[in-house]
Amino acid sequence: xxxxxxxxxxxxxxxxxxxxxxxxxxxxxxxxxxxxxxxxxxxxxxxxxxxxxxxxxxxxxxxxxxxxxxxxxxxxxxxxxxxxxxxxxxxxxxxxxxxxxxxxxxxxxxxx
Amino acid sequence: xxxxxxxxxxxxxxxxxxxxxxxxxxxxxxxxxxxxxxxxxxxxxxxxxxxxxxxxxxxxxxxxxxxxxxxxxxxxxxxxxxxxxxxxxxxxxxxxxxxxxxxxxxxxxxxxxx
Numbered sequence: 001x002x003x004x005x006x007x008x009x010x011x012x013x014x015x016x017x018x019x020x021x022x023x024x025x026x027x028x029x030x031x032x033x034x035x036x037x038x039x040x041x042x043x044x045x046x047x048x049x050x051x052x053x054x055x056x057x058x059x060x061x062x063x064x065x066x067x068x069x070x071x072x073x074x075x076x077x078x079x080x081x082x083x084x085x086x087x088x089x090x091x092x093x094x095x096x097x098x099x100x101x102x103x104x105x106x107x108x109x110x111x112x
Numbered sequence: 113x114x115x116x117x118x119x120x121x122x123x124x125x126x127x128x129x130x131x132x133x134x135x136x137x138x139x140x141x142x143x144x145x146x147x148x149x150x151x152x153x154x155x156x157x158x159x160x161x162x163x164x165x166x167x168x169x170x171x172x173x174x175x176x177x178x179x180x181x182x183x184x185x186x187x188x189x190x191x192x193x194x195x196x197x198x199x200x201x202x203x204x205x206x207x208x209x210x211x212x213x214x215x216x217x218x219x220x221x222x223x224x225x226x
Contacts, residue, residue: 004154032213043202043217044155088154092213099145099170100215104154 003027004091006103015112019076023089023103026070030091030101033065033072038086038105048074079110115139116218118203123223125190125197133188133221135203144186145204145215148172155202161186162208190223198225 004025013019021035032051036044050056050063050072062075072091076083086105093099116137125131135144143162147155157170161180175194180186186205190197200222204215 034214036217043220046214046216049214090215094213099157099160102147102154104152 002103003101004089004103006087006089007106009106010109011106012109012111013079015079015081015110017079017110019079019083019108019110021074021076021087021089021106021108023072023074023091024070025072025089025091025101027091027093027101028067028070029093031094032092033063034090034092034100035061035063035072035074036088036090037083038088040085044088076108079108081110081112084109116203116205116216118201118218118221120221121219123221125223125225127225128192130189130191131223133190133201133203133223135186135188135218136184137186137203137205137218138184139205139207139216140183141205141216142183142208143206144180145206146170146176146178146186146188147202147204149200149202158188158201196225197223199223 006023035048037047038044048063050065056063060077064073086107088105089103090100119134145160146158156172158176159178161167167180177189202220203218206215
């Protein structure tokens with residue numbers, strides 16, 4: 001079992017819909033969680049971070065964390081074609097090394 | 113502008129050659145990381161450094177070497193011992209000592225073996 005697993009994808013949603021991306025992690029030491037967006041051929045860009053149980057909203061993005069279930073999700077409301085990208089989930093322990101473990105990513109396509 | 117720079121953007125290597133990828137940051141971050149990304153895959157950690165003159169192996173360090181002589185710089189050498197080096201290489205950095213341990217990435221170097 002991989003340490004961080006994401007929906008295998010690809011995920012396709014129509015423009016204006018809600019896209020739901022899921023991530024589970026196996027290491028209970030993980031305390032910090034991040035979602036990165038990666039456009040084809042580009043480097044990952046941080047879009048959300050979440051540290052405590054519950055929801056965190058930033059514009060059209062909502063991250064949800066449930067440490068008991070070891071589950072993290074990212075919701076994208078009012079999806080736009082510009083949201084089409086691969087989304088990477090990362091889990092990080094709160095140690096000084098801060099080594100993040102990344103999932104393989106879920107590719108999202110938003111169709112106009 | 114604060115940020116992370118990587119050079120070159122594209123790099124071609126012949127069999128048996130060593131090549132060095134540059135990574136520089138002016139964010140005053142203590143920790144720096146090197147990842148490798150293969151098509152359709154996530155990121156795999158090669159090496160990381162939390163402080164100048166110290167670094168640790170990641171999950172796939174064989175065939176790679178690094179140095180950390182300055183806080184701002186963390187170059188990666190891909191040696192001839194790395195048998196399948198064609199990949200996208202990403203450098204990242206973060207601050208330490210807080211819970212906000214987000215990593216920020218440079219633009220990447222795409223290495224191709226000829």
